Amino acid sequence: MPIYEFKCRDCNKKFETILTSSAKVSTVICPECKSKNIMKTISSSSYRLSTSSSGIPSGALSGCSSKGGFS
Template sequence: MPIYEFKCRKCGETFELLIRSSDAKSTVACPACRSTRTQRLLSAFSGKVGNTASGGGCGSCSATSCGPS
């Protein structure tokens, strides 16, 4: 089973989770704040980043603070 990394968009917590195929489309809750506003971080980025990146930014790393400068 693959391990996916998730990031909570509410509190910023990152966590890893084993995802079975049957759970792939279910919502993952943050273990820290129980928010369901979580985002799956792909190890191989497919180009779609769910963040509010208005000016592009870094799409090759998972750091939200990775600025162009």
């Protein structure tokens, strides 16, 4: 049976509930504070963050600021 993970928005408690085909998400309440203000969380297996670190451009020091001092 599939186990879904929920999180209560009122008390921030995470809990897992087995949802059968006949049960609905709207019937799930928080076991801690009996609140219906819950949200379905994604399982950690498919959890991925795409952090693109902004690199410093290395070609910023190639400036042509040389004076032609011919005498």
